[in-house]
Amino acid sequence: VDITSPEALRMSVLCVCDAVTFGPLCSGNSDNSRRQSDSRGQGHYGARRGDRVHKGLDIMCTDGSTVYAPFDVTLHGNVIVYTDPAKAAINQGINLRGEGLCFKLFYVRPDKTSGSVRKGQRIGTMLPMQSVYPGITSHVHVQMCDKSDPTPYF
Secondary structure (H helix, E strand, C coil), rough: CCCCHHHHHHHHHHHHHHCCCCCECCCCCCCEEEECECCEEECCCCCCCCCECCEEEECCCCCCCCEECCCCEEEEEEEEEECCHHHHHHHCCEEEEEEEEEEEEECEEEEECCCCCCCCCCCEECCCCCHHCCCCCCEEEEEEECCCCCCCHH
């Protein structure tokens, strides 16, 4: 078998996706239920946001909930989500790496921004999304560093 053939490469990518699955991100949402449609839009990857496209996947999480490491990860600094000062209450997140993936979690106040954390350990707290977007389904936004679709990992 030619391992450089398109078919072999496609199969290897599928195997990587199949092998990596995010564990629970938020207390109260052990199956990583996704944000569906609400008054503010939809939470799937590729959803329209006016003139732009949503480059992440929204996982439901109640404001103030504990956020957990989805697998063994290393923490690689904080994320500033917005430049708008009106959104300061939810303007935090964290960069993570693990299982061969680089990804970001938005709307999370991290407990720390460097070091290693084991799967299921607390990494932070869900920020008060309702204070900025009343009526939205509160959620953690999961975004791959390369802005590819994170959906196959859930």
